[in-house]
Amino acid sequence: MKKKNKAAGGLGQLLIPLVALGILIVFNLFRDIGFFSIVMRVNNSGNIVLTGNLVSIIDSASELAIIAMGMTLVTAACGGQDISVGAVGAISGAVFVKVLQGMGGITPTSVIVGFLLCCLATILFKLFNGTLVAVFRIQPMIATLILYSCARSIAYWINGDATPQLNSPIISSIGMTIPGIPIPTPIFAVILVGLLLFLIFRFTSLGIYTQSVGINEGAARLNGINPTKIKLISFILLGVCVSVAALIGVCRLGQLNHKTLLVDIEMDAILAVAIGGNSLGGGRFKIIGSVLGAYIIQMLTTTLYAMNVAPVNVKAYKAIVIIIIVVAGSPVVKSFLTNLWRRLRAPSAPGGPRKEGVS
Amino acid sequence: MEDGIVLTMRGICKDFPGVKALNHVDFTLRKGEIHALMGENGAGKSTLIKVLTGVYEKDAGSIEIEGCPGEAHIHSPQQAQNIGISTVYQEITLCPNLTVAENMFIGRTSDRLVHWKDYEKRATEILDNLGIPARAKQELSRCSLAVQQMVAIARAVDMNCKVLILDEPTSSLDDKEVAMLFQLMRDLRDRGVGIIFVTHFLEQVYEVSDRITVLRNGELVGEYAVKDLPQVELVAKMIGKSLDDLAELEQFQKGKRAQDEVVYEAEKLSSSECRPFDFSIRKGEVNGFTGLLGSGRSESVRAIFGADQVTGGKVKINGKAVRITNPHEAMKNGVGYLPEDRKRDGIIADLSVRENIILALQTIRGMNHPIPRAKAEAFADEYIKALDIKTASQDTPIKSLSGGNQQKVILARWLLTHPQYLILDEPTRGIDVGTKLEIQKLVLKLAEEGMSITFISSEIEEMLRTCSRLIVMRDRNIVGELTGDELTQVQVMKTIAGGEE
Numbered sequence: 001m002k003k004k005n006k007a008a009g010g011l012g013q014l015l016i017p018l019v020a021l022g023i024l025i026v027f028n029l030f031r032d033i034g035f036f037s038i039v040m041r042v043n044n045s046g047n048i049v050l051t052g053n054l055v056s057i058i059d060s061a062s063e064l065a066i067i068a069m070g071m072t073l074v075t076a077a078c079g080g081q082d083i084s085v086g087a088v089g090a091i092s093g094a095v096f097v098k099v100l101q102g103m104g105g106i107t108p109t110s111v112i113v114g115f116l117l118c119c120l121a122t123i124l125f126k127l128f129n130g131t132l133v134a135v136f137r138i139q140p141m142i143a144t145l146i147l148y149s150c151a152r153s154i155a156y157w158i159n160g161d162a163t164p165q166l167n168s169p170i171i172s173s174i175g176m177t178i179p180g181i182p183i184p185t186p187i188f189a190v191i192l193v194g195l196l197l198f199l200i201f202r203f204t205s206l207g208i209y210t211q212s213v214g215i216n217e218g219a220a221r222l223n224g225i226n227p228t229k230i231k232l233i234s235f236i237l238l239g240v241c242v243s244v245a246a247l248i249g250v251c252r253l254g255q256l257n258h259k260t261l262l263v264d265i266e267m268d269a270i271l272a273v274a275i276g277g278n279s280l281g282g283g284r285f286k287i288i289g290s291v292l293g294a295y296i297i298q299m300l301t302t303t304l305y306a307m308n309v310a311p312v313n314v315k316a317y318k319a320i321v322i323i324i325i326v327v328a329g330s331p332v333v334k335s336f337l338t339n340l341w342r343r344l345r346a347p348s349a350p351g352g353p354r355k356e357g358v359s
Numbered sequence: 360m361e362d363g364i365v366l367t368m369r370g371i372c373k374d375f376p377g378v379k380a381l382n383h384v385d386f387t388l389r390k391g392e393i394h395a396l397m398g399e400n401g402a403g404k405s406t407l408i409k410v411l412t413g414v415y416e417k418d419a420g421s422i423e424i425e426g427c428p429g430e431a432h433i434h435s436p437q438q439a440q441n442i443g444i445s446t447v448y449q450e451i452t453l454c455p456n457l458t459v460a461e462n463m464f465i466g467r468t469s470d471r472l473v474h475w476k477d478y479e480k481r482a483t484e485i486l487d488n489l490g491i492p493a494r495a496k497q498e499l500s501r502c503s504l505a506v507q508q509m510v511a512i513a514r515a516v517d518m519n520c521k522v523l524i525l526d527e528p529t530s531s532l533d534d535k536e537v538a539m540l541f542q543l544m545r546d547l548r549d550r551g552v553g554i555i556f557v558t559h560f561l562e563q564v565y566e567v568s569d570r571i572t573v574l575r576n577g578e579l580v581g582e583y584a585v586k587d588l589p590q591v592e593l594v595a596k597m598i599g600k601s602l603d604d605l606a607e608l609e610q611f612q613k614g615k616r617a618q619d620e621v622v623y624e625a626e627k628l629s630s631s632e633c634r635p636f637d638f639s640i641r642k643g644e645v646n647g648f649t650g651l652l653g654s655g656r657s658e659s660v661r662a663i664f665g666a667d668q669v670t671g672g673k674v675k676i677n678g679k680a681v682r683i684t685n686p687h688e689a690m691k692n693g694v695g696y697l698p699e700d701r702k703r704d705g706i707i708a709d710l711s712v713r714e715n716i717i718l719a720l721q722t723i724r725g726m727n728h729p730i731p732r733a734k735a736e737a738f739a740d741e742y743i744k745a746l747d748i749k750t751a752s753q754d755t756p757i758k759s760l761s762g763g764n765q766q767k768v769i770l771a772r773w774l775l776t777h778p779q780y781l782i783l784d785e786p787t788r789g790i791d792v793g794t795k796l797e798i799q800k801l802v803l804k805l806a807e808e809g810m811s812i813t814f815i816s817s818e819i820e821e822m823l824r825t826c827s828r829l830i831v832m833r834d835r836n837i838v839g840e841l842t843g844d845e846l847t848q849v850q851v852m853k854t855i856a857g858g859e860e
Contacts, residue, residue, distance in 0.1 A: 203727070203729065204726050204727055205721050205724075205726050205728075205729040205730070208710070208714055208717075208718065209726065211707070211709070211710060212710065215709045215710065216703075216706070216708065218703060219698075219703070219705055219706065219707055220707065221666075221685075222664075222666055222704050222705075223690075223718045223719050224685075224686050224691075224722035224723065225687075226685075283709050339416070
């Protein structure tokens with residue numbers, strides 16, 4: 001009994017996202033079982049790939065999932081969100097493409113160098129945000145509003161108004177599939193970033209530091225933690241996430257468009273963090289929750305398209321479902337459900353029969 | 360329902376995960392009495408109050424209120440108010456920037472149109488009637504805390520209340536204000552209101568109450584008339600053991616003898632918050648900083664720990680010069696600091712008991728050397744047992760523990776780092792008598808084992824019991840140092856007041 005309670009406690013935060021995902025799946029099962037069919041198919045470039053709604057959901061949610069992971073950390077440490085992730089992602093993409101062009105073509109070396117430099121640039125921009133937040137103690141949303149509004153202009157300065165095409169098997173291997181492997185590469189990128197973060201949290205005590213800073217910065221400091229450093233680290237990790245997402249975004253399309261790359265992803269990322277049961281006020285967090293959140297958002301979109309909802313209407317339907325998920329995860333509903341659960345489990349408490357009354 | 364009884368609670372049970380907060384508790388309140396509800400932290404006082412006011416739902420038991428036929432079902436504070444149960448909390452819950460009259464009537468009129476003129480008139484009547492020194496048109500924030508409290512009471516009383524609950528109403532009042540409040544309480548009692556009085560201050564209970572109900576560990580110990588229960592017995596009933604423990608403490612003190620080795624030495628240490636001061640402590644010594652609030656005692660120890668910005672001075676640890684400019688450096692040099700404000704500076708509320716215990720040790724080890732899970736669990740188990748921390752499990756968030764147990768967790772956090780010099784700033788504040796004694800005993804035992812300890816407390820008596828040297832501060836300066844025979848309450852008071860020098 002006790003063990004069960006413990007397990008439920010650990011699952012608590014993930015309950016709502018898991019249930020939401022479950023309902024989406026069940027709904028689709030009843031709606032059209034073919035929704036889940038996965039088939040091997042030969043794609044345009046002659047590779048054998050897995051196709052189907054599920055694969056496409058997991059594939060196209062990759063950028064969102066990766067950025068949501070980083071967003072979770074910034075949220076946990078700073079109690080606020082970075083709304084410049086999409087715009088800074090455009091800079092990352094611009095830097096990547098600029099390096100490719102500068103090195104005279106797309107070779108494995110130039111791609112690796114390009115990615116490393118784009119990573120570096122992104123981290124620098126994120127450190128700019130981080131400094132405003134951690135050192136100058138500006139509200140994260142205001143601090144990151146600066147780059148939110150100007151980062152796409154910076155991307156334009158780097159690369160001009162052109163939308164350079166990147167035609168190379170290397171690029172399509174990153175953005176689509178590697179020949180011989182039927183699973184889209186972006187899915188591996190999510191796993192890789194997830195693994196990286198897992199290892200960092202497994203082999204350092206960053207997790208407890210981040211949560212302490214997010215919950216009670218003053219007390220964290222008195223326990224020997226440097227809150228500024230922890231917040232900056234969260235922004236650095238977000239920077240890594242953003243550059244990976246930008247890399248995928250550029251390679252997926254095989255072109256760079258600084259106006260559309262990762263556009264509007266910041267709000268979806270914040271939403272994913274929230275759906276994952278993480279407090280947007282900082283503190284306790286579960287990265288896996290945010291990843292689930294990202295997949296829920298994408299599955300919802302795909303489901304709506306599969307139901308032939310007109311693209312203009314998709315956002316409205318999406319909003320309705322998201323309201324339901326967010327309200328279901330709200331503290332009020334949660335405590336109501338907990339009470340209900342307790343009452344169902346112990347219908348008659350000791351000390352006399354319960355009177356049926358107004359309740 | 361019997362005559363003269365206004366409230367009966369019977370067999371009230373309330374469980375929280377892993378804890379029986381209330382176990383078949385009975386409580387009876389008569390018309391026109393002041394009934395003190397006593398118990399240590401975690402005894403169930405606040406839970407009982409919260410059940411009564413509809414904040415919590417009871418798991419079992421019945422509540423009957425005079426004038427309500429049958430059993431009363433209270434599901435919300437609003438409902439409690441409607442059947443005549445009003446609460447005035449420790450913190451003022453009114454709106455400071457509204458006037459007294461507005462505060463008294465806001466949110467309780469069903470009229471569509473608001474007649475402030477009428478309300479002001481009625482407010483004046485009530486205030487006069489109760490003898491509360493406030494004007495209806497006065498902005499509430501301009502009244503003293505005591506008067507604000509009284510306005511809150513006037514609001515409650517005017518809402519036709521039969522049961523008035525005062526939850527720690529005196530903790531932020533001075534003696535004169537307490538006297539005013541008590542007068543008001545007596546007045547209300549004479550008008551037939553039943554008052555439940557929750558407080559930590561024993562003297563106040565004896566001054567104003569008619570009857571006492573004692574709870575311990577969520578169970579009813581008993582109901583007594585004040586005159587039948589001497590103060591010593593009340594304490595004994597609250598902590599559930601005899602006061603022989605006090606005698607035991609004296610034993611410890613006799614054996615207490617500091618060694619010669621100086622562990623920590625500061626010369627002209629200053630911080631952004633305190634003036635330069637000299638200080639040293641020897642191995643196995645317990646000393647104390649005393650002085651009035653704001654005298655600089657907390658600021659001084661914060662400078663030692665590097666909690667505030669250190670602006671100058673030389674520090675030696677075990678004779679070696681070191682630099683301590685932030686808490687991390689202090690911790691690495693074997694200094695620990697239990698802060699004065701547990702809620703603000705001590706606990707990480709949402710983290711588990713285990714995480715709170717290992718936090719300081721973890722930061723000393725550094726970010727790249729996380730404490731393995733199994734080891735952390737073992738540490739937590741060890742200290743939960745050693746300090747008798749009452750928690751459902753080590754995964755429980757620390758915020759759901761009672762104040763005393765939270766404090767023990769923070770204490771465990773520092774003990775786990777095995778500091779050579781531990782600073783305890785008000786470790787016993789807001790903690791029940793039993794835990795207080797435990798902590799004092801622990802301090803003496805640790806000193807015996809060779810730890811140097813600075814112990815700060817607002818209760819001089821407590822410091823006299825534990826410290827062999829007292830540093831007295833006034834107006835942010837050290838004005839005296841007392842040892843040996845000088846350690847008497849009178850001498851300490853005199854030095855604080857600065858009469859003789």
